[in-house]
Amino acid sequence: MSYAYMFKYIIIGDTGVGKSCLLLQFTDKRFQPVHDLTIGVEFGARLVDIEDKQIKLQIWDTAGQEAFRSITRSYYRGAAGALLVYDITRRETFNHLTTWLDDARQHSSSNMVIILIGNKNDLVSRREVNAEEGEAFAREHGLIFMETSAKTASNVEEAFINTAKEIYGKIREGVFDISNEANGIKLGVQQSPSANSLSPTTKSFYQNTGCC
Amino acid sequence: MASYKARLREFEELVARDDIDMQKLKNLCFNGIPDEATNRALCWRLMLNYLPPSKKSWSELLSRKRELYKQFINEMIVSPGEVDAGDGERVDVTFADHPLNLNPESNWGTFFKDNEVLLQIDKDVRRLCPDISFFQQPTLYPCEEIVNSGGSKRLHRRVHHTFLKSANVERKGLGITRIALSVRKAPEDYAPLPEGSEAHWEVVERILFLYAKLNPGQGYVQGMNEIIGVIYHVFASDPDPVWRAYAEPDTFFAFTNLMGEIRDFFIKSLDEADTGINKLMNTLSNELRAADYDVYSCLQQQELRPQYYSFRWLTLLLSQEFPLPDLLRIWDSLFADSRRFSFLIYVCTAMIMHLRDKILENDFPSNVKLLQNFPPIDVRILITKASEISMRKKMYS
Numbered sequence: 001m002s003y004a005y006m007f008k009y010i011i012i013g014d015t016g017v018g019k020s021c022l023l024l025q026f027t028d029k030r031f032q033p034v035h036d037l038t039i040g041v042e043f044g045a046r047l048v049d050i051e052d053k054q055i056k057l058q059i060w061d062t063a064g065q066e067a068f069r070s071i072t073r074s075y076y077r078g079a080a081g082a083l084l085v086y087d088i089t090r091r092e093t094f095n096h097l098t099t100w101l102d103d104a105r106q107h108s109s110s111n112m113v114i115i116l117i118g119n120k121n122d123l124v125s126r127r128e129v130n131a132e133e134g135e136a137f138a139r140e141h142g143l144i145f146m147e148t149s150a151k152t153a154s155n156v157e158e159a160f161i162n163t164a165k166e167i168y169g170k171i172r173e174g175v176f177d178i179s180n181e182a183n184g185i186k187l188g189v190q191q192s193p194s195a196n197s198l199s200p201t202t203k204s205f206y207q208n209t210g211c212c
Numbered sequence: 213m214a215s216y217k218a219r220l221r222e223f224e225e226l227v228a229r230d231d232i233d234m235q236k237l238k239n240l241c242f243n244g245i246p247d248e249a250t251n252r253a254l255c256w257r258l259m260l261n262y263l264p265p266s267k268k269s270w271s272e273l274l275s276r277k278r279e280l281y282k283q284f285i286n287e288m289i290v291s292p293g294e295v296d297a298g299d300g301e302r303v304d305v306t307f308a309d310h311p312l313n314l315n316p317e318s319n320w321g322t323f324f325k326d327n328e329v330l331l332q333i334d335k336d337v338r339r340l341c342p343d344i345s346f347f348q349q350p351t352l353y354p355c356e357e358i359v360n361s362g363g364s365k366r367l368h369r370r371v372h373h374t375f376l377k378s379a380n381v382e383r384k385g386l387g388i389t390r391i392a393l394s395v396r397k398a399p400e401d402y403a404p405l406p407e408g409s410e411a412h413w414e415v416v417e418r419i420l421f422l423y424a425k426l427n428p429g430q431g432y433v434q435g436m437n438e439i440i441g442v443i444y445h446v447f448a449s450d451p452d453p454v455w456r457a458y459a460e461p462d463t464f465f466a467f468t469n470l471m472g473e474i475r476d477f478f479i480k481s482l483d484e485a486d487t488g489i490n491k492l493m494n495t496l497s498n499e500l501r502a503a504d505y506d507v508y509s510c511l512q513q514q515e516l517r518p519q520y521y522s523f524r525w526l527t528l529l530l531s532q533e534f535p536l537p538d539l540l541r542i543w544d545s546l547f548a549d550s551r552r553f554s555f556l557i558y559v560c561t562a563m564i565m566h567l568r569d570k571i572l573e574n575d576f577p578s579n580v581k582l583l584q585n586f587p588p589i590d591v592r593i594l595i596t597k598a599s600e601i602s603m604r605k606k607m608y609s
Contacts, residue, residue, distance in 0.1 A: 015332070015335070015434065016335050033342075033398040033399060034338075034339050034342040034398060034399060035339070036339070036342075036532055037336060037339060037434050037435065037437070037438070037532075039434060039435045039438075039523070039524040039527060039528060039532065040519065040520075040523035040524045040527075041519075041520060041523075042584055043520065043577070043580040043581060043584055044581075045577040045581075058577060063434065065332070065433065065434045067433045067434065067478070067480055068434070068480070069480070070480050070483060071483075071519070071523065074519075
């Protein structure tokens with residue numbers, strides 16, 4: 001299938017916050033109440049439309065337990081976007097965000113777009129973290145923020161797509177060097193960009209490589 | 213059918229002897245332990261070196277181990293603050309332990325630290341084998357001291373959950389046809405049972421908690437729950453009640469022995485060591501190169517690294533890849549392997565080769581998905597293939 005770009009994402013956060021369920025809801029549009037524990041990594045992919053462009057998202061869903069941290073780290077490299085997830089019904093998963101963020105910043109490209117996700121917002125009666133707290137954390141660290149529910153699918157599409165929009169915006173501004181795959185962005189094979197929609201850096205990339 | 217009966221008889225004869233010929237037993241088990249009779253649980257106890265081949269020592273050993281396990285429960289599943297004060301007696305509590313005590317020797321301090329581990333275990337055992345109902349059912353052999361303690365010794369009480377009933381929402385997207393899957397269990401189904409009884413998942417929770425307490429250098433790592441779940445399931449469904457009644461302590465010791473062999477896969481500081489998981493993934497990669505160069509180089513070209521799929525295969529001894537009955541059959545062969553766990557590598561190699569046509573045709577995303585969600589297969593074909601690889605290997609070395 002043809003696509004203009006491929007973006008690589010990684011999903012991180014404590015165990016049991018719903019990372020795998022978010023991925024499953026996004027790629028398969030279904031919810032699995034009891035998901036197998038993620039050991040190592042799981043993979044999912046989907047095409048989305050951003051400003052009339054087909055973009056392929058390749059998503060790596062990682063294991064949350066501390067013991068697997070060293071494995072998770074190797075997946076940051078070459079990720080253009082990260083979904084950092086906590087569970088709004090468990091305060092400790094919110095408290096651990098700084099550790100996750102430090103880890104992500106340290107092991108990824110500096111341009112990686114990070115979205116903070118407060119998941120399980122269908123469980124309002126068990127809420128332990130307010131939306132305002134999530135927002136404040138995101139503002140302080142320059143992240144996008146959304147509350148989602150992998151169960152009702154509320155905001156799930158939006159979370160993945162807003163991240164893609166932000167990455168696409170950065171490409172157009174020329175912030176991302178798309179010739180370097182370590183940034184987690186790959187050009188589609190049948191890409192024929194209209195020259196005026198692209199930044200000077202991107203244009204020179206096409207000229208240099210003589211890409212279709 | 214005749215050969216099945218003959219095999220059954222062979223097993224029975226072999227385990228009926230006072231001194232069991234382990235080599236013969238392993239050879240038999242390698243080809244699968246019949247699901248009938250008590251064989252599997254007994255054979256696994258033997259192959260995991262929990263029971264010695266000589267039956268003379270069994271009764272003494274079993275009663276000693278089971279007594280020891282009881283002691284572990286008594287010593288390690290305690291709540292601080294249970295002070296026995298006589299009726300109406302005044303007790304000086306000036307130097308008594310209390311929840312805010314910062315002293316490292318404080319029982320309360322240990323209690324809170326343990327609860328962090330427990331919280332993790334509790335969440336994970338409530339996710340055990342959601343495709344079957346076994347773990348949510350009550351055990352016929354609950355630990356009396358725990359289930360009649362008025363709740364005070366129940367481990368999950370310490371990390372207390374509340375449950376909300378809610379319906380499952382499923383959505384169909386544009387142009388996407390959802391394939392109906394079998395109904396899985398919801399978290400609500402793993403509710404604790406009332407005083408006097410307990411569910412199988414509660415038993416597994418206790419075994420894992422004790423294991424983590426007794427092996428502080430390693431603690432509890434996700435994935436151990438999957439491995440212990442399989443062993444416990446086999447022991448707790450033993451048709452012979454004499455054995456079944458002791459599924460809990462026996463699982464603990466058999467699991468401890470098994471972990472002794474694969475523990476390094478679960479220790480991140482040893483990931484790079486010779487016994488660690490990276491080395492094992494390399495071995496698999498080399499094996500695949502030798503057995504099927506085309507598939508190997510296709511995966512290489514796509515930069516589809518072994519850790520994307522084989523990390524889970526190897527650390528969990530394939531427990532997440534197959535339905536339980538198939539897995540039991542595979543583990544019969546894995547445990548019977550005298551050079552544990554080389555046969556595991558051959559099974560994994562056979563799994564990849566089984567998908568060769570698809571792999572050679574697919575692109576990267578389809579291949580990762582394929583390998584991470586191994587399609588249903590007749591396991592006998594897989595084992596035969598793995599044996600062939602193993603034979604060829606022996607011939608050339």
